[in-house]
Amino acid sequence: MPETELSLTLIAKIESLEAFTQFARQGGLQAALPAERLNELDLLIEEILMNVFRYGYPPSEPGTVSVSYRVPAPGELLLEVADQGREFNPLNKAMPDLTLDLEDRPIGGLGIFLVKQYAEPLDYRREQGWNRLTFGISADA
Numbered sequence: 001m002p003e004t005e006l007s008l009t010l011i012a013k014i015e016s017l018e019a020f021t022q023f024a025r026q027g028g029l030q031a032a033l034p035a036e037r038l039n040e041l042d043l044l045i046e047e048i049l050m051n052v053f054r055y056g057y058p059p060s061e062p063g064t065v066s067v068s069y070r071v072p073a074p075g076e077l078l079l080e081v082a083d084q085g086r087e088f089n090p091l092n093k094a095m096p097d098l099t100l101d102l103e104d105r106p107i108g109g110l111g112i113f114l115v116k117q118y119a120e121p122l123d124y125r126r127e128q129g130w131n132r133l134t135f136g137i138s139a140d141a
Helices: 014-030 035-056 110-118
Strands: 006-011 064-073 076-083 122-127 130-138
Touching: 006 014, 014 035, 014 064, 014 076, 035 064, 035 076, 035 110, 035 130
Parallel strands: none
Antiparallel strands: 006 064, 064 076, 076 130, 122 130
């Protein structure tokens, strides 16, 4: 049976977060991910989308963002978050210094750190004006 890719496109605003989270979780359930991995998926989607919502588009001109997923095999979920906002490769962001005390750490960077910890594979590309962050999450990892 061929893989089916499902996609959801909404306005890039925080009000869209719940619908995107439920959509991605639907993919996680189809992939038969365990509860712990579903919770990690929720966190990944939130971190990635909040960056798009906050920094991708000018506040006065919100664009759209799309989340797509497919289940290539039981226990495997592949997702893509795509937007036409400002070019930004989160994989080039320096890892936060976790040895510093909380009060000494600069704000930001932990979300991308978490994405790098939980997502495999993880890839970014900019093509034809689109930021495309693809990532996987599996039952085994």
